[in-house]
Amino acid sequence: MLDDIAIRIRQNIGLVTAILLFCALYIFYNAAHPRGFSSAVLVQNGDEIFALAMLAMAQTVPVLMSGLDLSVGAVMTMVGCFASYLLTGAAGGAPLHLDMFGVHLGLGTFPGGVSGILLGIAVCLAIGAAAGFINGCVVVYGRIQPIIATLATGAVYIGIALFLRPTPGGKIDVDLNWALTNSLGDFASTVHIFDDGAAAWFAPFAWIPVPFVLLVLIPLLVWVPFRRSVLGRAVYAIGSAEGAAYMSGLPIERAKIAAFTLAGFFAGCGGLFLAIQTSSGNADIPQAGAYTLNSIASVVIGGTSLLGGTGSAIGSIFGAMVLRVISFFFRIFDIAPLLQPLFEGVILLAAVSIGALGMLRVKNTLELFR
């Protein structure tokens, strides 16, 4: 039994390191924070972590099959811009129209109210998944390297986002914003369940921030089933040895498309949340680039190998949280604002160089060239 646990820990050493690192950093952060260990601090942190955590999960899936998705930030931005049109929650519904090349085209009215918001969320997530699906098709049927294919599709998605929101704007339903970016108690009182969150049995849970609940639910409902499916196993197999996976009769093409579709879906979740959190859509190109690059860093810190085949999306969530918590520290310690980017960079560099310690164990130089 103990041996079994030891083996499992050794196999997932990256994941375990990321979790321990996060716990240590976060406990230290809360201890040093004047209002540490309070629901308010947790809620604030949860809101700041969520989008990057989703993008880190998104990036993990292609990385596991030794690909890379440079369009996750673009998909996030595009879905956020769509959300700023579809989730306004206006009572009579939101009229949609398309102005292109001087032609004004009415697209009918998107329903308002609760059903409209739910439909809007579904449409936004579908758009994210569709963008990922297109990535997958370009990679599989176009036979273009993922890194360069997603570089190109990312430009297209950013273009669509810019077309939708040339300047930041739009609106998100106020209740939706309030319900999803606060604690479970606020969520319950906004959607009127559990006696508006006043039920006695509910009290012990009311302090938990909604983003953290989503961070548990989404991996549990989407990632874990995928990981256990044939396609999920095929993704890992492709990352280890594509030729062997092919010879074993695994559905390579379907697995690749599924991996990119899932990445698009997760990126869509991140974009949706970011739009809801900021109550607007913003086609911010530098921000999209920063999220893409941070997602790669999160994946690596979370213990997933960029060579593919080992790691998990769960680890990436912790990787993203580690990255974010590091920037939280600047708030409580008096670090000159001008030095903050430098500290972030140095810590990022140090974190990714930790993996180099494995170098010391290499006995045969040839093992270095994988």
Place this chain on the structure above:
Amino acid sequence: MTAASFSLSRDDRPILIAAAFIVVILVAGTVYTFARFGSAPLLSPAYLLQQLQIGAFLGIVSAGMMIVILIAQIDLSVPWTLAAAAMMATSVGGPLAIPVGLGVGVLVGLVNGVGVAYLRVPSMIFTLGVNAVMRGLMVAHTGGYAPQTGATDLMRMLAGDRTLGIPNALFVWAAVSVLVVVILQRMSLGRYIYAIGNKEAAAYLAGVNTRRVTVVCFVLCGLAAALAGVLLAGYSTKAYQGMGDAYLLPSIAAVVIGGTNILGGRGRYLGTLIGVVLIVLLNSVLSIMEMPEAGRQVIYGLVIIFMLLVYGRGERVTS
């Protein structure tokens, strides 16, 4: 001329197709301007020279990027290497400006190379970290504002002035190109670069000091980015925050459009040159058409996909 020189090799096809696409862009752009303004600025040498002058910065960055991509690595630290070189050059000033700027590039390249070759951190992530560190250093150095110091006269002369009607920046680009071609075609270093890109283990067993070659490649890339930064600062008379951001993805795109395999080991410099010209001309045609940023991004992405669909398709892994 032997018959062999007429048959197309695997590496020539992308170059020819990209060159043909340049002609298509020129023709389409000229038809548009002729129909709308009744003139053909795209065919005037003065306009083309001016576009190429702007393209020289991208061309120099792409030359360095190509060397790194040939050994199957990538350098994501280009944006802030470029900006840091420009900022240090302008803040030092005087005759030392250019050497200091290039020195920054060599230093960044050394750090990248050591991290990738000796620490074995994937270049994708290590150069990303170095980029963040350089950004942090420059924010701390400049206070987050555009530095007040200006470019030296030599820098302005190299980037902005003309000799015999031809922009000096083009001469610098040409010199860099000749250097890269000599390295890749005529020096053993070039053979090593292609060998490492194809299979590093094999190159190592063949007696190549692969780690040292990797470091040299990253130093060359850093040097190219720094040179572009120094010139860009001279062209715009000063350095500014984020001046390198617009060069990272276009340089990768130019290299790949030119037929260089993103997985390393294959590609010719002529292709990169044509890739740069293609991207520069595409940009200038789109700006003549007053295309909004949204449309530019979409067309830009579609062109990359289209070009790669025509000739960049990989082989299916079946064993």
